[in-house]
Amino acid sequence: MVILGVGLFVVGCAKEQSTTWDSFKEPKTAEQLKQFVSEKEAQANAATNKMPSEFKTFFAAAKKGDWLSVSNDFENMRKRSHDFDHPGPNDERLQGVQWQAVKEVWGGFCAFCEGDEKYCASFSRDIINSIPTGSIYFGGTDPGRFLITAMQKSHVNADPFFTLTQNALTDGTYLDYLYSMYGNKIYVPAAEDLTRCIEEYKEDLERRAALGQLQPGEGVKTEDNRMAIAGQVSVMKINGLLTKIIFDKNPDREFYIEVSFPLDWMYPYLEPHGLIFKINRQPLSGLSDEIVRRDHDYWTNCVQPMIGGWLNADTTVEEAAAFAEKVFLRHNFSGFHGDPRFVQNAYAHRTFSKLRSSLGGLYAWRAQQATDASEKKRMNDEADFAFRQAWALCPYSPEPVFHYVNLLLSQNRASDALLVAETAAEFPSQPGIDVAQMQNLVDQLKQFQKTR
Numbered sequence: 505m506v507i508l509g510v511g512l513f514v515v516g517c518a519k520e521q522s523t524t525w526d527s528f529k530e531p532k533t534a535e536q537l538k539q540f541v542s543e544k545e546a547q548a549n550a551a552t553n554k555m556p557s558e559f560k561t562f563f564a565a566a567k568k569g570d571w572l573s574v575s576n577d578f579e580n581m582r583k584r585s586h587d588f589d590h591p592g593p594n595d596e597r598l599q600g601v602q603w604q605a606v607k608e609v610w611g612g613f614c615a616f617c618e619g620d621e622k623y624c625a626s627f628s629r630d631i632i633n634s635i636p637t638g639s640i641y642f643g644g645t646d647p648g649r650f651l652i653t654a655m656q657k658s659h660v661n662a663d664p665f666f667t668l669t670q671n672a673l674t675d676g677t678y679l680d681y682l683y684s685m686y687g688n689k690i691y692v693p694a695a696e697d698l699t700r701c702i703e704e705y706k707e708d709l710e711r712r713a714a715l716g717q718l719q720p721g722e723g724v725k726t727e728d729n730r731m732a733i734a735g736q737v738s739v740m741k742i743n744g745l746l747t748k749i750i751f752d753k754n755p756d757r758e759f760y761i762e763v764s765f766p767l768d769w770m771y772p773y774l775e776p777h778g779l780i781f782k783i784n785r786q787p788l789s790g791l792s793d794e795i796v797r798r799d800h801d802y803w804t805n806c807v808q809p810m811i812g813g814w815l816n817a818d819t820t821v822e823e824a825a826a827f828a829e830k831v832f833l834r835h836n837f838s839g840f841h842g843d844p845r846f847v848q849n850a851y852a853h854r855t856f857s858k859l860r861s862s863l864g865g866l867y868a869w870r871a872q873q874a875t876d877a878s879e880k881k882r883m884n885d886e887a888d889f890a891f892r893q894a895w896a897l898c899p900y901s902p903e904p905v906f907h908y909v910n911l912l913l914s915q916n917r918a919s920d921a922l923l924v925a926e927t928a929a930e931f932p933s934q935p936g937i938d939v940a941q942m943q944n945l946v947d948q949l950k951q952f953q954k955t956r
Contacts, residue, residue, distance in 0.1 A: 524568070524569045524570060524571075525537075525538065525568075527569075528616075530621065534569070536654070536655055537612060537613075537616070538567070538569075540609070540612060540654045540655075541563070541567055542567070543658060543659070544563075544605040544606075544659075544660075545563045545566075545567070547601065547605050547660055547685075548563070548601065548605040550601075553597075553600070553602070555602060556602070558577065558580070558581055559602055559603075559606055561577055562574065562609070562610075563606075563609070565577060566609050566613065571613050574609070574610060574613050575613070575614070575617070578606070581598060581606070584598055585598040585603070586599065587599075587675075599677045601680075601681050603677075604677075608650060608654070608659070609654075611646060611649065611651075611653070611654070612650050612651065612653065612654030614650070615647055615650055615651045615654070615851070619851035619852050619855070620845055620846070620851070622845065623845075623849065623851075624647070624851075624852075625655075627647060627651055627779070627855060627856070628654075628655035628656075629655075630778055631648075631652055631762070631779055631780055632652060632655060632656050632664070634760075634778045634780070635664070635665050635758075636664075637664040638666075638757065638758075639665040639666070639758040639759065640665065640666045640668065640690065640757045640758070640759050640760075641666065641667050641668070641759075641760045641761070641762075642668055642669065642670040642759075642762065643667060643669050643762050644670055644762050644763050644764025645762065645764045645858060647851075647855045648762030648764065648780075649667075649671075649762075652667055659685075660685055662686060662689065665760075666686055666689070666690055666757075668682060668750075670743050670747050670761070670764075670767065671740070671743060672743075673693065673698075673742075673743045673746040673747065674698065674739055674742050674743055674746070676695055679692060679694070690750075690754050690757065691749075691754050693749050697749055698746065701742050701745040701746055701749070702742055705741055705745060709722070709738070719737060721735060721736065721737040722735060722737045722738055722741075736765070737765075740765045744767035744768065744770075747769075747770075751783065755785075758782070759783035760777060760780055760781065760783065761774075761783055762780045762859070762862075763780075763781065763862040763865075766862075766865060770783060771866065772787035772788060773785075773786070773788065774788075774866050775788060775795050776791075776795065776796075776802075776863050779806075779856075779859050780859070781862075781866070790870070791867075796882070800886065803860060803890070803893055804816070806856075807860075807893055807896070808842075809842065810843055810846040810853070810856065810897065811827075811831070811843075811847070811897065812840060812842040813841065815827075815892065815893060817889055819892065821892070821912075821920040821923055821924060824892055824895060824899075825899075827896060828896065828899035828927050829930065832853075832899050832900070832931075833899075833930055833931060835847070850934065853897050854898050856897050857894045857901050858894075858898075858901070858903060858904075860890055860891075860894035860897060861890070861891065861894035861901075861904040861907050863890050864886075864887050864889075864891040864904075864908075864911075865887075867884070867887035868883070868884075868891075868907070868910075868911055870883040871883035871887055884911070884914075887911055888911060888915075891904055891908035891911055894907070894908070895908050899927055899928060899931065900928050900937055900942075901937070902928075902938075902941065902942070905924060905925065905928045905942070905945070906945070908921075908924050909921045909924055909925055909945065909949070912924065918952060918953050919953075921949055922946065922949045922950065922953065925945045925946045925949055926946055928942045929942040929943050929945070929946050
């Protein structure tokens with residue numbers, strides 16, 4: 505039995521609150537963000553077209569550190585942008601270099617407003633410090649893209665590395681934006697690359713559709729008697745083809761990725777690299793004991809200050825569920841040796857949970873590919889540990905819940921899978937979290953147990 509989960513992880517800004525530079529506890533963080541805003545405004549001003557008045561107002565608020573105005577200004581603009589769903593016509597000014605600069609400033613502000621400053625800073629610092637100078641970095645989630653864009657020394661100058669998002673590569677205006685920054689330093693896909701990737705995917709889609717081999721969530725619709733691409737999974741498959749072009753055309757660069765949506769071609773090349781992944785130049789025959797141990801130890805040390813040191817390889821699902829109910833659901837911190845600030849900030853614990861869940865996905869993939877029983881067990885054990893940590897970091901997040909449930913079912917641990925789902929279903933609805941989805945998962949698992 506395979507339970508299908510969710511796709512792309514995006515942390516939105518669910519609340520608006522007044523924030524100024526004086527509210528930052530760490531002056532260095534505020535100074536970096538000020539520098540970032542100035543760089544992005546200069547980039548927008550340098551564009552050939554005239555700066556719209558809305559953009560000028562937006563940057564004026566950003567330079568003051570006025571988050572409420574930044575958020576309101578952006579919300580008004582996004583209702584007219586082709587990047588977001590809205591009922592009205594698109595404003596053609598909301599694209600290109602200037603619009604990308606606006607989006608990136610908004611994303612950086614959003615992270616620090618919605619997230620906890622301490623964890624936004626540590627997230628950024630750990631990733632930036634782990635990537636060698638001159639590398640190419642793909643940032644997939646909102647934190648993975650916008651925090652790194654804002655907190656590296658210079659996004660425009662690729663200092664210390666080139667920062668892209670794999671999720672926007674099918675947008676030709678985003679490719680133009682990347683070319684305006686990086687085109688004289690690295691290979692950036694051109695319009696013909698995008699067209700070729702779309703056609704390549706459509707041919708493969710038609711072939712697999714005829715064979716009944718489409719993947720869950722892979723959308724197909726018919727327009728004028730022709731098959732057309734639809735859905736997030738399909739868009740990300742085209743993005744995956746474009747990332748492969750960037751990888752192949754820049755052979756002298758090292759590559760790193762923070763995963764939002766899995767890109768199938770990458771799995772054989774990936775190895776854990778702290779919070780993110782390194783994309784190796786050649787496929788790996790397996791993950792060595794040293795790689796696994798390093799990742800295991802890194803995340804044990806990472807998680808301990810957040811939720812305490814109680815979780816280890818021998819911790820049961822029952823113990824993890826009891827912790828989730830006591831600390832995350834009831835906010836009972838008696839005997840708690842972690843950081844209440846982490847538990848009480850949804851942006852923080854969803855961000856780190858997502859990263860650990862993605863790493864667990866690599867181990868689960870390796871276990872599925874393994875032909876040797878001992879290797880399969882080794883990878884499954886690490887996947888279990890990673891998913892258990894991800895679930896403990898955010899017990900209600902759909903991605904670790906569905907990942908962990910699938911793994912437990914593959915190991916004939918249906919009662920543990922049900923406990924994970926039932927615990928997640930106890931949490932109330934909030935932005936991005938559908939209680940009905942969790943309850944449906946519980947019902948499926950109960951029905952599965954009845955039919956066994």
